[in-house]
Amino acid sequence: MTIDLQPARVRRQAIPVLAATMLPVLCLLLWHPWNATMGDLRVYHAAARAFVHGQDIYTIPGLGLGFTYPPFAALLFAPFALGAGFARVLITLASAASLLVIGWTTARALRWGPLAAVGIAFAALAFEPVWSTFGLGQINLVLLALLMPALVGRTRFRGVLIGVATGIKLTPGIFILYLLMTRRFREAAIACGTTAGTLLLAYVVMPRATIDFWTKYVFDPSRPGPPHYISNQSLHGAIARLSGNSAVPLWLLTATVVGVAGLLIARRLHDRGLEFDAVVVTALTGLLVSPISWTGHWVWIVPATALAWSRCSAVLSWRTAWAVVLTAVFVTGLPWWLPFAHDQEFHYNAVQTVVANAYLLCAVGLIGQALNSDARIRYTWRVRS
Incomplete structure (x- = not known):
């Protein structure tokens, strides 16, 4: 089957393709x-x-871990109160539908056809962050489906979608900084205003909970769980495992440096016309600097891996080898192969330490690949000029 990449034809082909695949995807899950x-x-x-x-x-009482999201998220979760079984089906269907949105926006950003969009959605099911999200009933895929159209699509509601995502979970706020860094001040203002609107709505409905969250619970590092746990693939997690949870100032300094550097790299890529690369670098930077980035939060690896494969120009090349390694790390969920829990993370040897931080290291590699793409473009410009 030949896919015509003209926009009108793609849209006509996409509707039946996505409709035909929606049912099996949902049934599969x-x-x-x-x-x-x-x-x-x-x-x-x-x-x-x-x-x-x-x-x-x-x-x-009785939950073990506390609710860690802003009160606005609890408003959106209200339908879950209808019953645990209903909640399980609802979050799974929402995540499955989100996979199709993620596949479609990724394929479109890479100028691939609608069949590739379906392929990305199905292939994503093999990635540990994705099946971890399904297994834990998290909202990571839903948030990614909100952000992808806003960041790599052509929607006029970019700021609104980013603001809503930030109101649900604070970490998407890094994309507001990205908008500011890329001088899209109007969209950044809309995103900030939308986020403020979610806070105001939550305050009107739950004033006490809103005050408690912003004055107490948002600063409580123990609510999500221990930072050294193997699932935390952020800089904080790596430093905590290496230092015995005693190097918070070092983490803050490192996160500040990495955050600024990541956003500067993203702005450079944006200015070079590498918008998708810039968005992926921003997302990876957010995962690195966040105090907690559980492996399920790493669903951004789906578009990131697609981007890595799109850069492969030959079967035998370092880019292909890198894409294979990247895929293998996230399909196998490499850090989980180590002994973990009960503070075993504090006793890893050198090789185990590398494995324990595999997601983090892959993020650094992906940012390096994005810089390499920028260097290739600059070299091409110099040659042509």
């Missing part, structure tokens, strides 16, 4: 809610029930 623990969804469900019944969403 429908079994998952009944076989997974969905521990994070249990927290969402409890927070939704607390909100509906007028209780404090941040002091729910």
